Amino acid sequence: MLTNEIIQQxxxxxxxxxxxxxxEPYGMLTFVTDRDNNLKVMNFLKESEGLGFNFLNDLTAxxxxxxxxxxxxxxxxxxxxxxxxxxxxxVFTDITNPDVFTATGIFETANWLERExxxxxxxxxxxxxNLIRIMNVEEMDxxxxxxxxxxxxxxxxxxxxxxxxx
Amino acid sequence: MSQKQNIQLPEGSLGKQTxxxxxxxxxxxxxxxxxxxxxxxxERIIDAVPTIxxxxxxxEKIAEHxxxxxxxPLTDRLNYCSSPINNMGWHMxxxxxxxxxxxxxxxxxRVIIMELSRIADHLVCNSVIGVDTGAFTGFIYVFELRExxxxxxxxxxxxxxxxxxxxxxxxxxxxxxxxxxxIDHFLSVFPxxxxxxxxxxxxxxxxxxxxxxxxxxxxxxxxxxGFTGPNLRATGIDYDIRTAxxxxxxxxxxFSVPVGTTGDVYDRYLVRNAEIWESISIITQAxxxxxxxxxxxxxxxxxxxxxxxKADVYSKMEALIYHFKIVMGETAIPAGEVYHSVxxxxxxxxxxxxxxxxxxxxxxxxRRPCFIYYQAYPEIIKGSMLSDAxxxxxxxxxxxxEIDA
Amino acid sequence: xxxxTHNTKVKVVDAPQGFAGEGFFTTKMSEAVGLARSNSxxxxxxxTSCCGIEFMATMAAHYDLARFGxxxxxxxxxxxxxxxxxxxxxxxxAPVLRQVYLQMAEPRWVMAVGACASSGGVFDxxxxxxxxxxxxxxxxxxxxxxxxxxxxxxxxMRIQDLIRTESIRRRESDKYKELLNSYGIQ
Numbered sequence: 001m002l003t004n005e006i007i008q009q010x011x012x013x014x015x016x017x018x019x020x021x022x023x024e025p026y027g028m029l030t031f032v033t034d035r036d037n038n039l040k041v042m043n044f045l046k047e048s049e050g051l052g053f054n055f056l057n058d059l060t061a062x063x064x065x066x067x068x069x070x071x072x073x074x075x076x077x078x079x080x081x082x083x084x085x086x087x088x089x090x091v092f093t094d095i096t097n098p099d100v101f102t103a104t105g106i107f108e109t110a111n112w113l114e115r116e117x118x119x120x121x122x123x124x125x126x127x128x129x130n131l132i133r134i135m136n137v138e139e140m141d142x143x144x145x146x147x148x149x150x151x152x153x154x155x156x157x158x159x160x161x162x163x164x165x166x
Numbered sequence: 167m168s169q170k171q172n173i174q175l176p177e178g179s180l181g182k183q184t185x186x187x188x189x190x191x192x193x194x195x196x197x198x199x200x201x202x203x204x205x206x207x208x209e210r211i212i213d214a215v216p217t218i219x220x221x222x223x224x225x226e227k228i229a230e231h232x233x234x235x236x237x238x239p240l241t242d243r244l245n246y247c248s249s250p251i252n253n254m255g256w257h258m259x260x261x262x263x264x265x266x267x268x269x270x271x272x273x274x275x276r277v278i279i280m281e282l283s284r285i286a287d288h289l290v291c292n293s294v295i296g297v298d299t300g301a302f303t304g305f306i307y308v309f310e311l312r313e314x315x316x317x318x319x320x321x322x323x324x325x326x327x328x329x330x331x332x333x334x335x336x337x338x339x340x341x342x343x344x345x346x347x348x349i350d351h352f353l354s355v356f357p358x359x360x361x362x363x364x365x366x367x368x369x370x371x372x373x374x375x376x377x378x379x380x381x382x383x384x385x386x387x388x389x390x391x392g393f394t395g396p397n398l399r400a401t402g403i404d405y406d407i408r409t410a411x412x413x414x415x416x417x418x419x420x421f422s423v424p425v426g427t428t429g430d431v432y433d434r435y436l437v438r439n440a441e442i443w444e445s446i447s448i449i450t451q452a453x454x455x456x457x458x459x460x461x462x463x464x465x466x467x468x469x470x471x472x473x474x475x476k477a478d479v480y481s482k483m484e485a486l487i488y489h490f491k492i493v494m495g496e497t498a499i500p501a502g503e504v505y506h507s508v509x510x511x512x513x514x515x516x517x518x519x520x521x522x523x524x525x526x527x528x529x530x531x532x533r534r535p536c537f538i539y540y541q542a543y544p545e546i547i548k549g550s551m552l553s554d555a556x557x558x559x560x561x562x563x564x565x566x567x568e569i570d571a
Numbered sequence: 572x573x574x575x576t577h578n579t580k581v582k583v584v585d586a587p588q589g590f591a592g593e594g595f596f597t598t599k600m601s602e603a604v605g606l607a608r609s610n611s612x613x614x615x616x617x618x619t620s621c622c623g624i625e626f627m628a629t630m631a632a633h634y635d636l637a638r639f640g641x642x643x644x645x646x647x648x649x650x651x652x653x654x655x656x657x658x659x660x661x662x663x664x665a666p667v668l669r670q671v672y673l674q675m676a677e678p679r680w681v682m683a684v685g686a687c688a689s690s691g692g693v694f695d696x697x698x699x700x701x702x703x704x705x706x707x708x709x710x711x712x713x714x715x716x717x718x719x720x721x722x723x724x725x726x727x728m729r730i731q732d733l734i735r736t737e738s739i740r741r742r743e744s745d746k747y748k749e750l751l752n753s754y755g756i757q
Contacts, residue, residue, distance in 0.1 A: 026262055026504045055389055058505075058516060058533040077505065077518070077533075081389070081403065084410040088505070109392030112541045120226070135219040135570060136698060137663050144227060144697055151224070151231050153697045158690070191667050192617065194646035199619050199664060220664040221619050224696040239693065246621035290624070309631030316628075326628075327717050328621050567620050 002083045004029040007051065014044055019089075030088045038076070038091045039101050045078055045087065046106060053078040053087060059103065059113035061121040065147050071095040072123055076103070093123070102128040120145035184212055187552075191220045197294070197559060198566025200540070209551045214544040218537075222570045229530040233495050234260055234471075235334060237530070242328040244532060245568045248287035248511040250279045250319070250331045255508035258413055259517040260334045260471075263504045268466045271459040272336045273415035274452045278349065279322070279331060280414075280508075281445040281452075285356075286315045287511030288396075288438040291563040295435055296367060298560045299376045304366050311359055314352045321345040335472035336465025346453070353450060360442065367435070374432060381546050381558030382430035391542040394535050395513025397562060400437045401429035407509040418455070421448050431561040470497045495525030512536050512563055536568040584610055601739045608652070608678070609734040610640040612727075615651035617671065619658030622685035625717040626657050634720035639727055648674040653730060659687035660700045672707045673756065677742045680730055681709045684723055686716045708750055 004024060011019050011031070019041065021032040033041050045053040058077040065071055070092035077088045093100055102125040103110035114125045115134040122143035125131055133140065142149060152159075176186070189202040199220040205213040225244070229237050241256045242249040254276050261268065289312055293305040316326040322345050323331040323338070332338070367373050383393075385401040398405060406423045408416045424440035426433030465472050469488045478485035491497050501523040507516035516533030539562065547555040587606055589598030614636075618626055629636050630644070645651040648671045660668055672681070683703050686692035689712040691701035703709060710733055713726035741747055751757070 025502050028505060030503070056392060057514070058518060058531070060518065060531045062520060062529045075518070081405050081410075086505070107392070108387075108390045108541065109538055112537065116537075133219075135222040137219075144224070149697075151227050151697065152695050153699075153701070156695075156701050158701055159695060191664060192646070192671060198623075220661060220667070221659055222661050222663065222698045223659055223694045224698050228694070228696060243621055243693075246624060290627075306632050309628055310633055312628070313633045326719070327625055 002050070002080065002085055004085075007085075007087065010048070010051065011041070011044075014048075015041065028086050028088055030090070032090050032092065035091045035093050035100060038074070038089075039103065039106065041089060042076065042078070042103060042106050051080070052082065053080045053085075055079040055081050056103070056107035056109045056113075057086065059110055059117065061117040061123050063121055063146050067092070069094055072098050072121055074100050074117065074123060095122075098123045099126050100124070101126050104128060119143070122146070183207070189555075198564060198569070200564065200566060200569060202543075202555075204552070204555070206552065211547055211550060211552065211555055214547060214555075216540060216543055218540070218569050220570070221566050225532065225571045226530055230526055230528070233525045234499070234527070235473075235492075237527075238332075239328070239330045241532075242330055243567050244534065244571060245287070245510055245512060245515070245536070245565050246328060247290050247565060248283035249327065249329050250283040251287075251508060251510050252515060253329060253331050254280055254414070255506065255510070255515055256517055257332055257334050258508065259504060259506040259519050261466075262506050263502060263519060263521060264334075264468070264471060264500060266335060266466055266468050266471070268336065268414075269463050270415060271456060271461075271463045272465060274456050274459070275337065275341060275464070276332065276414050277416065277419070278449050278452045278456075279319075281448050282315050282318060282349075282352075284511055285442050285445050286312050287563070288442050291511075291561070292363075292367075292435055292438055294560045295377070295431065295557065296373070298557050299373055301366070301370075301373070304363055307359075307366075308363060311356060314348070314355065318345060318348045318352060321348055333465065333472060335468045340462070340464040349449070349453060353446065353453070356446065360446075364439065368439070376553075376557060377431040377435060377561070379428075380431045380550065380554045381561060382428045382433075383542060383546050384429070387542070387545070388429065391545075392538040393513065393542070394539075395510065396434055396437045396441065397429070397539055398513065399424065400426035400433040402427055407507055407514055411507070413506070413508065419448050419451055431557055434561045499523055499525075507533065510535060512565070512568065513539070532571055534568045534571055536562075536564050537571070540564055540569055601737075604739055605735040605737065609731040612639075612641050612653050612730070612734070613643050613645050613651045614641050614653045614655050615645055615648055615671075615675075617654055617656045617658075617668065619656075619660065619664065620687070622657035622688070622717045625720060626655070626684070626723065629720040629723045634724065636724065636727065639724070639731065641727070648672075649676065651675065652678065653680045653682060655682045655684055656688045656703050657684040659692065659694060660703050661698050662700055663698070665700050665703075665706050668703065669706050678734075678737075680711075680734065681707055682711045682713065682726055682730055683709045684713045684726065685718060686714060688712075689714060692716060706754065707756075708754055 007029060008022055018037050019031050019033045023030045045051050057079045060075050062073045072093050072095055073090045075090050079086050100123055102114055114128055117123045118131055119133045119135050120143060185206045187204045187206050189204060191199040191201045201217040203215045204211050225240050228240060238253050238256055241252040244252050289308045293308040296304040319329050320326055322341060323329050383401060385403055388398050388401045402425055404423045404425045421444045424437050426437050473492055474485035474488055479489045499521055501521050503520045505516060505518045507514045513535030518531040519527050520529040522528040547558055587598045587602035589596055616626055683689045688703050691699055711726050711729045713722055715722050
């Protein structure tokens with residue numbers, strides 16, 4: 001029976017100090033690894049005997065403007081369909097140099113998910129076949145979901161911000 | 167009154183042998199706004215480049231500025247053919263965050279609503295496959311049945327399509343006698359009508375020849391692309407969130423998960439058809455189970471998150487304080503990160519919520535199934551003809567609101 | 572099988588006011604043209620999101636839009652009279668909408684169905700166009716999120732009133748040219 005403890009044990013055996021901050025919020029095993037280690041961890045989880053995490057559930061990014069040097073987090077969520085187990089791991093990267101290796105070679109799903117993370121947060125996925133904006137117009141020059149940008153379009157004239165409580 | 171239009175052709179386009187066809191954002195089959203630029207050699211498709219984002223409404227950014235109870239109308243507009251499932255999924259995510267326990271009756275009522283909306287979603291998809299092969303009758307016929315489902319939603323929450331149904335902790339009001347009568351009426355009328363719909367399509371020779379062997383995908387490629395839901399089950403893998411990670415009392419119900427073999431359009435149609443029958447059986451079981459439970463229970467006892475009755479707010483002090491705290495956002499919402507998923511009409515609809523204890527989420531990300539499996543579309547249609555590509559697109563049940571969020 | 576019911580009490584449109592005689596009927600040209608145009612509108616459903624599903628319910632048998640003369644939906648702008656914009660229009664979609672509007676031939680009418688098409692709706696964000704009247708002139712706005720099929724039919728009937736009472740010289744008048752110029756359309 002595959003459980004969170006077995007996975008954590010196998011990960012620490014293989015990677016040692018490179019995987020840390022193990023937690024289990026609401027039952028899902030979560031850990032952090034170094035930025036350059038993400039593909040190795042994903043490959044290990046997918047290929048190694050007995051683990052079988054062959055399904056990339058989700059890939060997203062989060063912006064923490066207060067953690068200087070580690071502002072952008074890329075969150076990967078993997079799943080083992082047969083055992084019904086989910087696992088989540090994060091890599092942190094600097095906002096001035098947000099390079100992360102692309103997971104497109106391992107999972108085809110990662111293609112558009114990484115484009116979305118690039119579009120919204122500006123994470124640069126090294127090795128991605130087609131890293132261009134996916135949701136917003138191509139001429140947009142900023143990454144809208146970062147915390148410093150407002151929600152509303154500041155050039156709109158028909159809505160009075162006082163009345164809307166902004 | 168028309169103006170001269172400057173059409174700029176891309177580089178080298180006049181010299182090449184293949185044609186570039188723009189299956190543009192305005193589709194003639196009301197599927198939704200996404201664009202495919204196809205490279206064609208005569209009638210065969212050689213390559214396809216999809217473009218999305220034509221209805222990007224920035225849900226994830228809006229969610230960072232709204233309190234938890236105001237995000238429900240936002241989730242409605244993801245997969246708008248089956249909005250109650252999205253609403254329930256969001257409520258369950260927040261209930262997981264605050265460790266709320268729901269009474270059985272609330273869970274079973276939620277199951278009834280979710281299965282009704284699953285039927286509505288699959289009805290639209292199956293009839294639109296018919297429309298794309300030229301059979302308009304099934305579509306018109308099916309919408310008459312959807313009106314019955316709309317009436318049930320209207321009786322429970324007041325709205326037909328984008329329902330904003332339920333609250334964090336249960337429902338906003340108890341289901342009335344009329345709602346149960348409408349559900350019973352629906353259960354008595356629907357099977358006969360569904361059989362007529364099936365006789366129209368299931369063994370129809372033209373439909374079978376148009377859809378068998380078209381738009382298939384292998385099971386390993388489907389897993390690699392992240393398929394979930396009926397599209398994955400049509401390839402042979404029986405992954406259903408309702409059985410793998412049960413929620414809202416699904417473990418108490420007896421239902422089977424239909425599975426196909428080749429993953430082509432005909433298999434997807436049959437899987438959705440079979441799921442409609444399973445949903446009918448689940449709703450019948452739920453209605454029977456509810457008769458044994460206390461009929462006055464329609465929400466959990468979590469006064470910190472569930473708005474009190476208005477009559478109490480005007481007369482009792484605690485209710486007034488709770489009302490004030492909830493609306494102004496002074497309640498103590500725990501900080502943490504939670505991921506919860508439900509079986510939507512198209513697959514695993516996931517909600518990844520990071521809360522920092524404030525009034526709005528710190529980050530809310532929707533794992534949208536349509537967005538994830540639309541990436542596989544170019545690989546599925548490579549080498550097929552244009553008419554097959556159109557039928558494949560409609561069988562994948564691509565809802566634009568879910569692709570772009 | 573269900574019994575087929577026929578509608579034996581068919582309602583016909585009222586004839587305009589005029590002078591009738593043995594074998595002839597005279598009336599104003601504009602009234603005849605208005606009568607013909609308003610009862611045979613060919614709409615283009617520009618359905619982008621949730622309002623599109625309510626439109627599908629309006630076209631279906633329960634709320635049948637075809638009884639108002641809109642039997643033939645055309646998806647080609649060159650052949651339609653009325654463009655019904657249903658759903659949110661984002662800034663990426665606005666040039667497409669404008670292009671489709673420009674391809675329509677006069678006389679053309681625009682109906683904005685739903686809150687998102689009228690004013691941006693719930694989505695006051697950086698990526699959503701706050702109402703399609705930022706890019707094309709609109710004749711009738713139908714509020715609602717989504718509007719009930721009865722509301723869409725009511726909007727359609729207002730368009731029919733507009734068409735029936737419109738002057739046949741309107742499209743060449745200076746006021747109309749000024750309106751189009753304010754949108755940058757020649």
